Amino acid sequence: MRFLGGVQSEAEIAADIDYFSELGKIGLTYWVVERMDDDAFLGFCGAIIVEEEDSPIQGAVEIGWRLSSDVWGHGYAYEAAAEVLRCLFEEMQVKAVVARIDRQNQASQRVAERLGMTINDNLQHAGEGEQVLDVFSINECAYWRTK
Secondary structure, three states, X not given: OOOOOOOOOHHHHHHHHHHHHHHHOOOOOEEEEEOOOOOOEEEEEEEEEOOOOOOOOOOOEEEEEEEOHHXXXXXXXXXXXXXXXXXXXXXXXXXXXXXXXXXXXXXXXXHHHHOOOEEEEEEEEEOOOOOEEEEEEEEHHHHHHOO
């Protein structure tokens, strides 16, 4: 969460719940990630449509993950994101998926690369403040080649 603004306030969480609930009506949202053996809440992972009008990827389907720092490095982000990609490509017939990742967030970059996503140097995206987000992407052809 270090690269996503830190811990959210109760008002921010409530606004996110409303937003994700609306997205769920069209099949895209973030889902809770839990560990199977003890049902521990680990974070969330899912996909949304990029809505920012000033974004070079407006309208794209974006995958994202946010997990608690105490479970970083255990493969949970990859496992959850791989299942989201499977659902997007195999069940929803999405043609391409992007991920905006802070240039300094090497762990999330490795997750994206392990998923088969590649960086698009022509699609940098401004984040908050001086933050620079790199855009990773994968299309359906590349996805099926990894299977």
